[in-house]
Ligand SMILES: O=C(O)CCC(=O)C(=O)O
């Protein structure tokens with residue numbers, strides 16, 4: 069296990085090499101303990117030794133970038149999520165304000181994104197750049213493998229059979245998104261961030277981050293914002309709200325945001341990130357795990373489908 073050198077920015081976000089667990093070798097138990105500690109304390113960790121081929125990430129990163137480099141007028145004519153299951157959806161700049169999910173009113177996030185999930189509504193794939201759809205499929209497959217390893221690490225930490233969650237992920241509703249945070253040539257509007265403060269809704273998120281001026285920040289339990297370290301080839305993993313509920317709030321889903329580059333920043337601040345939102349199937353029952361039921365379950369069992377409806381209505385003030 070390595071720890072990054074700049075302790076001031078990374079003291080609370082550990083970097084964990086999960087390769088001993090994947091290989092079933094000596095050191096697996098230490099991996100499990102380190103992941104559990106991170107998920108209980110901060111809900112964020114970085115993983116290395118994950119086995120995702122660099123080419124898979126590079127292909128998606130580069131083809132998505134070629135899409136974002138197309139003219140705005142053309143991009144907005146592309147998929148807007150009109151209903152084709154397994155298609156792609158494009159979300160233009162300021163279309164989404166993530167802070168609305170926390171009940172905050174802010175301008176839209178200064179970002180644009182491409183979105184895909186094999187069981188989610190999208191629209192027809194654009195005819196360029198070549199290989200975009202294949203790159204999404206390939207990367208999604210790699211995330212299914214990595215998220216399977218992470219679920220087994222979680223099961224081991226909680227004392228569950230390794231395949232405890234697997235049936236809930238046969239028809240999983242996961243989503244893969246590539247986000248482009250453009251240069252900010254003029255200052256953003258008051259209250260406008262690259263991505264507003266929010267927690268993720270699902271089971272866990274696996275993020276391919278990118279170092280830049282204006283990056284990912286995580287709020288610790290003391291309310292301080294920590295810059296998440298960007299380490300080449302590592303993935304940032306965080307717990308989502310649904311898994312927090314599953315663990316009776318023992319594992320935490322932590323607020324995070326993407327900061328703007330400093331005003332007047334002279335260098336290149338463009339940033340591209342790739343979050344994979346791991347979500348269970350619609351009929352999955354989220355119910356306090358026996359290991360955490362000691363002092364009584366805080367929440368009623370709920371299906372993931374109903375849970376998402378509840379979260380959405382809360383976010384828009386109807387809950
Ligand atoms: O771009 C990032 O680093 C994080 C984005 C994020 O938190 C999200 O889309 O949920």
Ligand SMILES: [Fe+2]
Nearest residue numbers: 266267268324
């Ligand atoms: Fe997020």
